[in-house]
Amino acid sequence: MRLLWRSLRGLVLHHRPHRRFLATISSTGNDQRKQQSHKWSSPGSRTERLLYAAYWAGGLALGYHWLSDGHKPLLAEAQVVPSDDEQEARARLWHITPRADLPNYKTDQVEQHNSAKTGIWITYGLGVYDVTDFADNHPGGDKILMAAGSAIDPFWAIYQQHNTLEVLELLEGFRIGNLEGVDLKPGASAAEDELGSPWAHEPQRHALLKPASKRPFNAEPPIGLLAEQFLTPNELFYVRNHLPVPVISAEEYELEIESGSSKKKDPLTLNLEEIKALPKHSVTAAIMCGGNRRSEMTKVKAVKGLSWGAGAVGNAKWSGARLCDVLREQGVQPDESKHVIFEGADLDPTSHPYGASIPLSKALDPRGDVILAYEMNGETLSRDHGYPIRVIVPGTVGARNVKWLTRIVVADKESDSHWQQNDYKGFSPSTDWDTVDFSKSDAIQAMPVTSAICTPQPGARVKPDDDDGHITVRGYAWSGGGRKIVRVDLTSDEGKSWHVAELEQEDSPDGRHYGWSLWTARLPISESSGSDVEIWAKAVDSAYNVQPEKFEHIWNLRGVLANAYHKVRVKIA
Amino acid sequence: MRLLWRSLRGLVLHHRPHRRFLATISSTGNDQRKQQSHKWSSPGSRTERLLYAAYWAGGLALGYHWLSDGHKPLLAEAQVVPSDDEQEARARLWHITPRADLPNYKTDQVEQHNSAKTGIWITYGLGVYDVTDFADNHPGGDKILMAAGSAIDPFWAIYQQHNTLEVLELLEGFRIGNLEGVDLKPGASAAEDELGSPWAHEPQRHALLKPASKRPFNAEPPIGLLAEQFLTPNELFYVRNHLPVPVISAEEYELEIESGSSKKKDPLTLNLEEIKALPKHSVTAAIMCGGNRRSEMTKVKAVKGLSWGAGAVGNAKWSGARLCDVLREQGVQPDESKHVIFEGADLDPTSHPYGASIPLSKALDPRGDVILAYEMNGETLSRDHGYPIRVIVPGTVGARNVKWLTRIVVADKESDSHWQQNDYKGFSPSTDWDTVDFSKSDAIQAMPVTSAICTPQPGARVKPDDDDGHITVRGYAWSGGGRKIVRVDLTSDEGKSWHVAELEQEDSPDGRHYGWSLWTARLPISESSGSDVEIWAKAVDSAYNVQPEKFEHIWNLRGVLANAYHKVRVKIA
The missing domain is CATH 3.10.120.10 (Cytochrome b5-like heme/steroid binding domain)
Incomplete structure (x- = not known):
């Protein structure tokens, strides 16, 4: 059994299945590739697969430790009056x-x-x-x-x-x-964990990242910190992992690009040095989880998904090679009907990689700014954010910004991965799990306009400014597709009066505002406001799209696209 | 005096000032152009200008006529307290x-x-x-x-x-x-009008076009007809004119293109034949007035502007030369900070042409599909729609689709026309005419997602289908920027249950759905619905932007961007 674990661990952690998978497909026909590779890279028998899955379950059951680290009593009683x-x-x-x-x-x-x-x-x-x-x-x-x-x-x-x-x-x-000390479940699992679980090589995380789930690791920073800096510090940038973080060495890393071109060597394989040797391009882009603010939508009616607050978003300057340069060099021609599929090195229990796709038109557009990123805010990409290469698809839902990128395929169809086909799609509020047909709905690409109030926080006691009776409200706003935020409106009287916020945004050109905007508003608080005030924020983007007022009519069973007005109730001191 | 009228009429109607203006500027320095041209193209002396203005006044007095029609007696004193x-x-x-x-x-x-x-x-x-x-x-x-x-x-x-x-x-x-000496009595002016007013050469219009104003002519078709055909018949396509329709002959027509290029002949002048000789490109695009559905917004609070219903939109197949081909041929390079200014042959009383601008990035993008159109649904463009050339800017507010196009300038700034600078912009609901600062707001370009119910119409008596008690509802939906409509939701119970409409849309590729979508939904009507039912429609576009629920929180003083849910109350028979 231990041997099996070790070999499975090898499969998941050392990225070899994928490398061999790449080697395999490069010499086989197109249609058979996927099937063949899966047959190869999953444990062979049904029993083996079951055991592998069971191991995952064990890993998932394990608790999270950082809280209890260092909580051991160290102390002796003092005996005399101290200085x-x-x-x-x-x-x-x-x-x-x-x-x-x-x-x-x-x-x-x-x-x-x-x-x-x-x-x-x-x-x-x-x-x-x-x-x-x-x-x-x-x-x-x-x-x-x-x-x-x-x-x-x-x-x-x-x-x-x-x-x-x-x-x-x-x-x-x-x-x-x-x-009380954190009660870790079976001691055996804890021991296994140290030895060979898929989770054994998870990176260290900043203590301020609040996990919505620990395995896979999904965490957001406290929203009160989010609007403090225009570029989110890397260690506080929300993490959305679907699977365990793969271990990839710079030396071993390879990216395979299957362009379908008949003119050039295809597939093309690039190592990290070769990617870094391409012209370096930087873009400031916010990345937002499709489920950001889901916890607000859940209040209308339960949805399935991680209970994200409004912190599943961050803004960073990403640097790397432009995908359009690589694809054009390979001879890829514009074709509105085609897609670009991305695969990560992170494997699910059946050894399928995480996958997603975007329209080819986005990938080929120089203004689309899609990059094979190896830097985040000037630092080497961390393991949680996709080391060594993550594809950054600015203006597009986080799920398409595939981490630990190992394969790119120009294809006639979208990715057939679970996450492209049966997740990250919007539905009518009356669609439920009995009636849902994922094939009828469009995969989320560009995200709709949204905003959130970062300070004050719900329930806070806020003292109006002595001079003029105003309170200061601060937050972020963003829209997908490169659409600039043109206005953020705030109200403290349910929309009877609106106040326009000051915007802090990158002074970049029209039409490709991929970064977020931070904003500050000063709201007048009158005596008639009472001691309880609900603040509403709504943003407007450069297509003059606005946020919907409330969640009732945008509710959807997966709890994605939760972009209604952000409402925060505070107490006036 | 008559002679003067005639010469003034010539200035306005025969487009000569503009043509000579173009000839003038082509041989002068940049900064002096505007001034010089205005000096030239307005009547020379102050007296002449006054008379010219007085002539307009005559036209205006007549324009008011239609308003007062039916308010007889015209000049007699009312005997009772007036309404x-x-x-x-x-x-x-x-x-x-x-x-x-x-x-x-x-x-x-x-x-x-x-x-x-x-x-x-x-x-x-x-x-x-x-x-x-x-x-x-x-x-x-x-x-x-x-x-x-x-x-x-x-x-x-x-x-x-x-x-x-x-x-x-x-x-x-x-x-x-x-x-003294001004005879503005309706009868006398009417006679003048036939002879030489700026309005004397307005084209014939279809009797079904309902004018929101007659001078300038602004009219929409009955909304009940709008969803009958995917391509709106030319003669029923809404007309939004800002000024009198100029008279332009194919032989005389010239388009001047000032690209700022140092490599090619600049400005370039193209006549109609030369434009038609360029590669012909067709695009299906809906054009929508920025004030479409203003009459609904007005119900919240009065706004300034023509009272459009939901019919200030139409969908057509436009054909012409691609602007990106012309500009690239002229050597224009991408520059995110630049704009493309369009000027029409329609002149205001100070001989300024109608003008607007779009970002250069939109004009240069092959997927932007900006064309110099000479055909509409396979027919020669009509005078009301911009004969001989209208620039079609798909996905962008109607006001930038300049008719009677005579000049294109690649510039560092947006058009300084009234319509770019002080109109067609959105504002916060609390901005009023005392506080408005047009310079602080972004000019509308791409339009937000919207939809309208075309049938049944408000107040209609609708009989549910005998078989299953459903009623059939039909309408249009559209979003700017080439964003596809991915869903239209209907409700007859204020959002307690939603029903997804069937979409009829061009099977065109991702990311550039410039045409509208027509839709049909069947709504169940139960006995508990009562005899009065309010139907709501809301559309979702491919960026998953949705319409806002109601007008209160998107109200703006110009009544533009009126894209809240469309709500129609009908009686159940």
Whole structure:
């Protein structure tokens, strides 16, 4: 059995099946390629496949550890009246010291206290704290809500101003209990995990990325941080993985391009050095998950999918070779009926690669800015974002921006992958799982206009400016297809009056605004507004498309395209 | 006097000023061109200009006729308290009615009051007004100074927002006298009109075209006919003219193209034969007025503009030369910051041509399908649709599809015409005429997704099908920018259940669906529906943009971009 695991691990992690797959297809006929390669690269017998799948299940059941790392008690009791320094040194140990006078809580109990309504609990080390009454007075405003129901440790690692005796004493005053160690399920699985699961080689992630799922890893940054920088820091950029992250070495990496050209060598194989030797092109592009803001749509009626907040989007400057240069060099001619299929090195339990496609017209258009990216914000692409090559398809739903890109095929049809055919499509609100026919709906490509309020956050207590009674609201807006954001309107009185936000956007040319826009608005708050105010944001793009008002009439069973007005209710202090 | 009228008529109608203007500029420096041409093409002396303007006033007075038709008696006093309509009809006669309580002035007396220093007098019809104190508060800014000392009639003919009771009452408040020697009585003017007014050579129109205004001619077909054919019959295609229709002969016609290229002969002049000799390209494209469906938006709050129904759109197959071929042949290189300016042969009272511009990227893109069209549905372009050449800019608001095209300029800036700069732009619902700043808003180019129910019509009595209790609903849907319609949803229960329509659309490739889609849906009508049912239609385009639900939150002071759900209330028989 161990041997089987090891060989499966080899299949998944070392990218060899795909390399051999590439080698195989390069010498076989077109129609048989897919089938042949799948036969080759999946475990041979039905039993083997079952075991492989079972292994996946085991991996999925494993918990997530970073919270519990470093939560071991380290402390001895102090015996004498301490000096200030000693007092501070001791205070620094409180949060990693269990208190016998307080009850123990499990993480899921803490998680349930994540709003003003349920009470706001947070953890720090193994301390559990009820900060419901403090949240409104938090000097950092509603940022504290980003940690509601979870750990403040990663935030304090960034906001070092918390590291004072005064703050530590304040915090300990809110202590209500101790966090129990994370209960890892079968010890055996944990051991296996270390040895050879498909998940064993997942990269380290920033502690601030909040997972919507851990395996595969899907996580978004706290939305309160999202509008702080025009270019999202790489480590805070949302991660949407469909499968385990493959391990690919720069030396071994190869990209196969099957252009269908009869004029040139076809398929063409490029290694990393060859891709980097092509003219380097940079484009600022936001990438957004098709399911961004799904958690809002779910409130109308349940949908199937990861419960993303509004943080499944990021904006980066991507650099690499232009796909249109490569395809044109191969002799590919414009053809409106054709598609370009992308395959990743990430394999599903049946050894099918992740796949997606885009229209050939997008790939060939120099203004389409499709690139084989090896850099993100000037740094080498990280493993979570597709090292060594990710295809960036600006203005197009994240799912088509295939990571760990290993194969490109110019084809008469769209990719036949699950994610192209039976996912990432929109439907009428009355289509349910009994009536849905995925073949009748168009695969999402360019995304519709959307926006989100990043600060203040829901439930925050906001104090209007003393001078003029305004509150400041900040967020992002974006539209697909290169359409520029031309206006963002805000209201705090359900649309009776609208206020136009100031836009911060790349001063790039008409028609290809692939980057997002950040915006800031100042909303007047009058006494008649009352103590509860709901802020609405709606964006308008350069085709003057607007967001729909609410989710009821755009609801769809997969919870994609959730672009209704973003509405945030806050308390006026 | 008659001679002068004739010569003025020649200036406006026979397109000679423009032709000579073109000849002039082709041999002069860039900066001086506009000025020079205007000096040339307007009547020379101030007196001539005044007479020219007065002539327009005559035409305008007649134009008002249709409004007052049916509001008889025309000049007799009403004996009872008038209705709002009657009051407005009477107000429309004030400026052509001498007031015995005020003195008479000669035109040269008016002329002397042409600045803040001398006082600002204007005339309208035979009314003389002192607007010195008002000029600073004029919503249109200092444009009012263009008429200082002379007639506002020609300006109001263009800037139709003045055509309201409120404005007429305001103006009459500034009345100080009557203009001598101007005979504006309907009968006399009518005779003049036949002889030499700018409107004397308007083409015959189909009786089914319902005018929203007659001078300039703006009319739409009955919406019930609109969805009958995929290609709208030419004679039923809506007409949106901003100025009188110019008279242009095929022999005299010339198109000047100023590409800024240093490599080729520049400007290039093409006659009609030369354009027809270029490769012929056809594209099916819907053209839609920016104000289509304005009459629905007006119900929320009044807007300024022609009261279009949902028929200010048509779908045709246009044929002509591709602009990208001409520009590339001239050596024009892609430049994201540049624009292409179009000028028509239709001239405003100051002899400025109608003008508009589009981004150069759209003009150069082979998939942009911009053509210099001489055929519409296989027939020679009619005069109302731009004979001999109209630029067709598929997917882009009608206003940029310039008719009677005489000049193309590749430029660093957008057209400085009124229609590009101070019209056809969107604004926030809270922007009003006191706060509007047209320079802050983007000119409409690609249009947002929309749809309309063509049958049944509002108030119709509809009998559900005997077999299954359904009613049949039919209409059109369209989105700008070449985005395909991917779905049209219908509901008869305010969105509790939605029904997907069958689409009829050109089987053309992804990404450039410039033609509209017709659709048919069958809606179940249950007994609980009651005898009154409101049908809603909403379309979704290939970027999954959807129509907004209602007009309240997209309202804008010009009443453009009116693309909320189309709602039609019918009676169930």
